[in-house]
Amino acid sequence: MSRPWIAWLLGAGVGVLxxxxxxxxxxxxxxxxxxxxxxxxxxxxxxxxxxxxxxxPLDGDTTGGEGTNTATASASTSSATQTxxxxxxxxxxxxxxxxxxxxxxxxxxxxxVGSDETGLPTSGCQRIDMLFVLDSSASMIEERQALAxxxxxxxxxxxxxxxxxxxxxxxxxxxxxxxxxxxxxxxxAMADPWFDSTALTVExxxxxxxxxxxxxxxxxxxxxxxxxxxxxxxxxxxxxPSGFVREDALLVLVLVTDVDDYGDYDQVGFCIEGLGCxxxxxxxxxxxxxxxxxxxxxxxxxxAAIVVAxxxxxxxxxxxxxxxxxxxxxxxxxxxYHATRLWELTDSLGMNGYAADLCDGNVPGAxxxxxxxxxxxxxxxxxxxx
Numbered sequence: 001m002s003r004p005w006i007a008w009l010l011g012a013g014v015g016v017l018x019x020x021x022x023x024x025x026x027x028x029x030x031x032x033x034x035x036x037x038x039x040x041x042x043x044x045x046x047x048x049x050x051x052x053x054x055x056x057p058l059d060g061d062t063t064g065g066e067g068t069n070t071a072t073a074s075a076s077t078s079s080a081t082q083t084x085x086x087x088x089x090x091x092x093x094x095x096x097x098x099x100x101x102x103x104x105x106x107x108x109x110x111x112x113v114g115s116d117e118t119g120l121p122t123s124g125c126q127r128i129d130m131l132f133v134l135d136s137s138a139s140m141i142e143e144r145q146a147l148a149x150x151x152x153x154x155x156x157x158x159x160x161x162x163x164x165x166x167x168x169x170x171x172x173x174x175x176x177x178x179x180x181x182x183x184x185x186x187x188x189a190m191a192d193p194w195f196d197s198t199a200l201t202v203e204x205x206x207x208x209x210x211x212x213x214x215x216x217x218x219x220x221x222x223x224x225x226x227x228x229x230x231x232x233x234x235x236x237x238x239x240x241p242s243g244f245v246r247e248d249a250l251l252v253l254v255l256v257t258d259v260d261d262y263g264d265y266d267q268v269g270f271c272i273e274g275l276g277c278x279x280x281x282x283x284x285x286x287x288x289x290x291x292x293x294x295x296x297x298x299x300x301x302x303x304a305a306i307v308v309a310x311x312x313x314x315x316x317x318x319x320x321x322x323x324x325x326x327x328x329x330x331x332x333x334x335x336x337y338h339a340t341r342l343w344e345l346t347d348s349l350g351m352n353g354y355a356a357d358l359c360d361g362n363v364p365g366a367x368x369x370x371x372x373x374x375x376x377x378x379x380x381x382x383x384x385x386x
């Protein structure tokens with residue numbers, strides 16, 4: 001989140017360099033390479049994995065290997081350029097296809113729940129509708145790129161398709177924090193503004209997601225202090241005419257931001273009159289009620305959330321106007337702020353809620369872990385009505 005008005009009020013710009021590696025290493029050790037620093041969003045080249053800020057191969061091979069499909073990839077290429085219409089996939093990812101016979105490899109969940117002649121699970125959910133809601137501010141570019149990197153997203157969908165024993169059919173939508181609706185790649189010609197595993201291969205899903213995320217940089221950014229990933233998601237899904245949410249599917253929100261949803265500290269009058277956001281968010285309890293009662297027809301166990309944001313229990317510093325930060329705080333600004341309302345969301349969803357600290361840097365890894373640690377169980381426990 002960028003706050004140029006803070007520097008203006010203080011009379012001097014305050015820079016915060018928050019990165020995993022030293023820029024002086026660029027020539028000898030390129031960011032994202034084996035043994036070198038990860039990108040700010042936790043990305044690495046190929047099959048390398050970001051461990052404590054360094055890109056390393058899990059299989060011990062410094063060149064990467066086929067046996068490790070970890071949820072990290074190079075985020076050095078601007079996602080804004082990846083907007084080509086998806087009509088034949090990409091050479092950057094594998095050639096597996098989504099469907100009843102899809103194999104998830106060694107990394108995905110493998111719980112023996114049984115399946116019918118279609119290959120779908122016989123208990124729990126058979127379908128998942130996953131909406132990625134991404135902060136559109138300039139300070140989140142690295143995180144968006146890391147998540148949209150081809151290999152990173154391919155690992156996520158492979159894990160997703162292996163939920164509840166395998167064979168899950170899923171839809172994936174992309175939106176921002178400013179009520180701009182669904183995002184699709186440039187030149188998108190399909191009827192639906194989201195991506196369906198029954199119509200697209202894994203590589204096509206990854207390319208479509210990459211292109212959609214790239215489009216976020218082309219819209220007007222949210223006004224300072226008014227970022228609202230949760231409220232934007234609820235606004236989109238409440239009365240959505242596209243039919244994205246299915247009655248028998250587990251709805252999963254993936255919320256990625258470096259601030260809170262309409263954070264209390266950003267509201268007008270909190271610090272200096274006339275500065276801040278003029279819109280306050282609805283109580284989180286009301287937003288959850290809308291998701292459960294209106295969007296999912298009263299099915300509480302049909303709603304789940306993955307939050308990757310600033311942990312409100314971690315105090316990394318206090319910025320201008322006493323706004324608490326989780327990390328990257330220096331002078332008059334912080335890199336990542338407390339996401340108190342988003343943590344409240346995951347708490348209210350119980351076992352269906354998963355929260356990870358954005359300060360840890362590995363957004364793709366956090367999402368992938370959430371799928372195996374929380375969403376897999378949520379899917380197994382969800383029995384659609386009727």
